[in-house]
Amino acid sequence: MMSMIDHGPDPTQTPIAVGAIGGSGTRVVARILKGAGVFMGTRLNESEDNLDFTERFRHREVLALPDGAFEARLRQFEGLSRAGMREAGQRHWGWKEPNTHVVIDRILAAYPKMRYVHLLRSGLDMAFSANQRQAWFWGPYFLERPVAEPPGARDMLAYFCAVHRRISALAERPENRGRVLFLQYEALCARPEAEIARLMDFLGLQPAQPVSTLAALIAPPASIGRHREHDLSVFDPADLAYLKQTQPAP
Numbered sequence: 001m002m003s004m005i006d007h008g009p010d011p012t013q014t015p016i017a018v019g020a021i022g023g024s025g026t027r028v029v030a031r032i033l034k035g036a037g038v039f040m041g042t043r044l045n046e047s048e049d050n051l052d053f054t055e056r057f058r059h060r061e062v063l064a065l066p067d068g069a070f071e072a073r074l075r076q077f078e079g080l081s082r083a084g085m086r087e088a089g090q091r092h093w094g095w096k097e098p099n100t101h102v103v104i105d106r107i108l109a110a111y112p113k114m115r116y117v118h119l120l121r122s123g124l125d126m127a128f129s130a131n132q133r134q135a136w137f138w139g140p141y142f143l144e145r146p147v148a149e150p151p152g153a154r155d156m157l158a159y160f161c162a163v164h165r166r167i168s169a170l171a172e173r174p175e176n177r178g179r180v181l182f183l184q185y186e187a188l189c190a191r192p193e194a195e196i197a198r199l200m201d202f203l204g205l206q207p208a209q210p211v212s213t214l215a216a217l218i219a220p221p222a223s224i225g226r227h228r229e230h231d232l233s234v235f236d237p238a239d240l241a242y243l244k245q246t247q248p249a250p
Helices: 026-035 051-057 060-064 067-088 098-110 123-127 133-143 153-172 185-190 192-203 211-215 237-246
Strands: 016-019 092-096 115-120 180-184
Touching: 016 026, 016 098, 026 092, 026 115, 026 192, 026 211, 051 067, 051 098, 060 098, 060 133, 067 092, 067 098, 092 098, 098 115, 098 133, 098 153, 115 192, 123 153, 123 237, 133 153, 153 180, 153 237, 180 185, 180 192, 185 192, 192 211
Parallel strands: 016 092, 016 115, 115 180
Antiparallel strands: none
């Protein structure tokens, strides 16, 4: 009979996870990591989301799962990922799925040696994003109030700020220091080689391709700065103040 510890994830593993609010540009980070030799999963959609992760963790019920049930899902996911990594002949495994941030506290606890990359895009630009599903799906949990479908720009920014506060607090916990990297999307577009080098250093990776080759994967979108075309008076002044304190102007 297997002991209870056999049912949990392997704490010696060093996975790399990428999360963000949907629409932040995580696809290009996944492609950079793949180019650097990281196995990012077998079942990926067109956005490079790891569907094995999505199927197990993008459910509201996951928030209430007891530790044993959560860890069983994580162990299943780990098994699939490590098997795929071995088949591909690679040394590192990870995944990209924007919703990862929702449960990253429990995943960091399960893997003391893992690294988490949280991609940040301008909160004001994200408030006017057409990618609103995540804010609607998880908004009631983070904001502790109902969120319309689709959410308006005011709720989108409120959600952004709530997520940023939570991940910042997690990153500051003693057990997580040095394990969470905030990667600014605008900086990645403006200074791709420098930001990729910073990412590789954080992950302890020697990329399989030159940094210049990985930088060529980045194509800055025209949507950078889109908030300038909108009325910012719709936002909660407290959210605007928080944004000014924590995010550089895009």
